[in-house]
Amino acid sequence: MARNGLSRLLRRDGERDGRSDVDTARIAETMAQLHHRGKASLRDRLHRVRLSLGLAAQAGLAAGLAWLAAHELLGNPQPVFAPISAVGTLAVSVGQRFRRTIELILGVGVGVLVGDLLIYLLGTGPWQLGLVVTSAIVLTVFAGGSVAIVIQAAATAVLIVTLSPSVEDLELPRFIDAIVGGGIALLVTAILLPLNPLRVLNRAARPALDLLAGQLDITADGLRDRNRDSIQQALDRLRNNKQELAALGEAIEGAKETALLSPARWHRRSELTHYAEAADPIDRAMRNSGTLIRRAVTLVEDEEPVPEPMPDAIAHLAEAVRLLTKEFAQGEEPEQAREWSLRAVSEAGRAYGDGVGFSGSVVVAQVRTTASDLLVASGISQEEANQLVRRSFGELNRPGVAAGPEPAAQRPAAPPVG
Structure with missing residues (x-):
């Protein structure tokens, strides 16, 4: 009986050693896979950074020039929307920037029109904000606008409603800022810093x-x-x-x-x-x-x-x-x-x-x-x-x-x- 008990103990130890070897092999394989994925991920990230360096430089230059043009040349004391429009134009998929600029201007125009009209008729408040956004989206969709125009119109309407009580005559500067920002973005892309x-x-x-x-x-x-x-x-x-x-x-x-x-x-x-x-x-x-x-x-x-x-x-x-x-x-x-x-x-x-x-x-x-x-x-x-x-x-x-x-x-x- 003692001999049988010793055999069982040895068998159990062998099974444990076998499981331990399998677990060790699995852990080593998992670590190797994670190491490989980490190296691949780092290479992918560095490659994406290299691809985006030109775009980053264009966006930074366009944002600074747009703010400078709206503030110094047009006298806008708070030209927030000019650099936003410039970066928005450059951030869109390359190959669509000219179209994006037109869409920005159209979307801003719709947002200004709807927001200004409904504020004049209904005043400001949470339910007015919801109505303005809904109306801007419905109007742009009915007119056949793209997703970019719809989003821009809704965002502009939100800004008009929320900032109008504290900022006077917001509508015209916002519209001009959009034109300035989009134009500066195209200028940077085409003349000042064109990519190879x-x-x-x-x-x-x-x-x-x-x-x-x-x-x-x-x-x-x-x-x-x-x-x-x-x-x-x-x-x-x-x-x-x-x-x-x-x-x-x-x-x-x-x-x-x-x-x-x-x-x-x-x-x-x-x-x-x-x-x-x-x-x-x-x-x-x-x-x-x-x-x-x-x-x-x-x-x-x-x-x-x-x-x-x-x-x-x-x-x-x-x-x-x-x-x-x-x-x-x-x-x-x-x-x-x-x-x-x-x-x-x-x-x-x-x-x-x-x-x-x-x-x-x-x-x-x-x-x-x-x-x-x-x-x-x-x-x-x-x-x-x-x-x-x-x-x-x-x-x-x-x-x-x-x-x-x-x-x-x-x-x-x-x-x-x-």
Whole structure:
């Protein structure tokens, strides 16, 4: 019995040690994940700070100049609304500042009109305030105003009602302040401190393109190792790319606005046009790469064959994306990006010739389609891109590749382009 009791004690100690080892491993894994997320978060925050430095400088300059103009030139002793309007104009999404200025002025006009009229008829008080705000919103919505105009009208109405008892003749200074603040903001954006539109675009494009290249690299490595989990993680990360794509689209609109308003940036219009035309094919490349990676997960799950050229094709796509980023940033013709895109297609053709399963044929097709998107993003027409892709895919007479096509019944239909 003593021997049995000792065995039970040893067994319990062993179980505790096993649980302790598992808990220690989990704690270590959790700490490693938190450390990685903390580093990634810090990088993201520093990147956002770098992106916002130009806007911060513009907003600070515009606020100071707006206050100075309203106070010194127009004689307004309390020009509160001029810097507010200036910052409000600059704080809106870049690419919409001119429209935002017009909306500010219209919203202020509606708020002043409704607030002044109802104060004259009904006086001031809490229920009058509620009625003024409701009336301003209903009127702007009925007139078809945007959300910005509605908010500005309601905010102006609130200020008119709450400050009118203590500040005389508030309405006209408020309206003039809005015009001064919005005008100063546009002056700073267009003349005094215009941002370099290409630099803004490069900074905004890099996160989206780096994300795409990184997940394609992970997918290529995952196929070589048949690591389904790593490919799935790449798919999940690429699916959460809305923030990167939104930043790129916003930067393109802002750069186009800067090139339109700022004489100092007019010579950049042709380069900006090229960037703007690249936005849609880059978005398509993101989506098609998502399909590629999703099928790669299925390919590994179904234990389909992975010909050696298939991961190479995907890795070449990643390199093409990186080169596109680099050549865009340097203002060069993206010839290397085109070359590596076609290399990816050629390797996909070799993989197809070696024999692939159903999901493998979809991966091959998506390599072709994504490469076509990257070629279009580089400035090639869609028709020419498709021709180049077909030509590269057909170059199968190479060492280590089957000399002739398999019988039609033994191989899937040729993958489409585009």
